[in-house]
Amino acid sequence: MLQGLVLLLGFQFAGELFARLLDLPIPGNVIGMAMLLVALAAGVVKQESISEAGELLLKYMALFFVPAGVGVMLYFELIAREWLPIIVGTVVSTFVVMAVTGWVEQLLGGDSD
Amino acid sequence: MTELLSSPLFGVVLTLVTFRLAELLYRRSGFILFNPVFVSICAIIAILKVSQISYADYARGGDLILFLLGPSVVALALPLWQRREQVLKRKLPILAGVCAGALASIASAAGTAWLLGASPEVVLSLVPKSVTTPIAIGISEQIGGIVPLTAALVVLTGCLGAICGPEFCRLIGIRKPTSLGLAIGTASHGIGTARVLAEDRLAGAVSGLAIGLNGLTTAVVVPLLWFVFGWN
Structure with a gap:
């Protein structure tokens, strides 16, 4: 468990470092995910050594977004000022993206497994 | 107290x-x-x-x-690794889907808000709303959006996908786990992914991948568009 957590945090740290050194606009945790994938493919990291900690974190991932969401309360006035275009734009666009992305993938990839 | x-x-x-x-x-x-x-x-x-x-x-x-969100995002490599064969089999459709989705996101968010009379800063703040927060903030800053507004809209977009993304996708005929996962990950980043992952491993794996791919695509495309069209 601890080993897995250390590895995951280590990859996140490496990702943050990489992003900063190269001045990339990509978050360190996303780079860390890519690095971990490469390490798994190269056999440097064994899946078993991170699965216990990783699965636990993934199981509760939704919870970790809650504090970020509560931060929205600071910006209610900002949204209220032009609420109609903001809300309609966000809602319409979210559904458009899902439809376009899913349809393109399914059309090009086919329905078969 | x-x-x-x-x-x-x-x-x-x-x-x-x-x-x-x-x-x-x-x-x-x-x-x-x-x-x-x-x-x-x-x-x-x-x-x-x-x-x-x-x-x-x-x-x-x-x-x-x-x-704890940081290491959880890193841990998204795990489902992706476990389902790598199924994901690699559809790598081109997946890449095409994300690119189409990223462009659709920029155009539909900015277009709808503009049609409804939003001010230019608000239109720009909406552009990166489907992208994971740190990337969205960077883009919003770069093109002259209102950064806190973008951050709030990223959360709203994520919640929307988590609330009804899978239901909406099935309703419009998106049923394949890879298509559904990609659709929700591209539209609703991590918050959408958290729900998809709890329901289907393959869809969750692709959804996690989509967070990174859409972030990357949008981060490249928006400054390019901005440069070409000279938005401001």
């Missing part, structure tokens, strides 16, 4: 208890609008507003929970 409020324990306990209750409510009712993340956010905001507790007091504990 005030000492206890400014201890990190307050924010941690409030978040955990609220989330646990929200999860029970969701399971018992099976009502999609009772999505645990969405309900918890609304409930905590209401509690803080009513009891006049500042966001800063809450955040001392909230930040501790938020910290």
Whole structure:
């Protein structure tokens, strides 16, 4: 468990470092995910050594977004000022993206497994 | 009393208890609008507003929970690795889907807001709303959006995908786990992914991949468009 957590945090740290050194606009945790994938493919990291900690974190991932969401309360006035275009734009666009992305993938990839 | 409020324990306990209750409510009712993340956010905001507790007091504990988001995103490599064969088999459709989705996101968000008469800064703030927060903030800053507004809209977009993304996708005929996961990950980043992952491993794996791919695509495309069309 601890080993897995250390590895995951280590990859996140490496990702943050990489992003900063190269001045990339990509978050360190996303780079860390890519690095971990490469390490798994190269056999440097064994899946078993991170699965216990990783699965636990993934199981509760939704919870970790809650504090970020509560931060929205600071910006209610900002949204209220032009609420109609903001809300309609966000809602319409979210559904458009899902439809376009899913349809393109399914059309090009086919329905078969 | 005030000492206890400014201890990190307050924010941690409030978040955990609220989330646990929200999860029970969701399971018992099976009502999609009772999505645990969405309900918890609304409930905590209401509690803080009513009891006049500042966001800063809450955040001392909230930040501790938020910290765990970092290693969880790294852990998204795990489902992706386990389902690598199925994902690689559809690598071209997946890449094409994300590119189409990223462009559709920029055009539809900016277009709708502009048609409804939003001010230019608001239109620009909406552009990166489907991208994971740190990338979205960077893009918003770069093109002259209102950064806190973008951050708030990223959360809203995520909740929307978590609340009804899978239902909407099935309704319009998106059924393949790779298509559904890609659609929700591209539109609703991590918050959408968290729900998809709990329901289907392959869809969750692709959804996690989509967070990175859409972030990358949008981060490259928006400055390019901005350069070409000279938005400001």
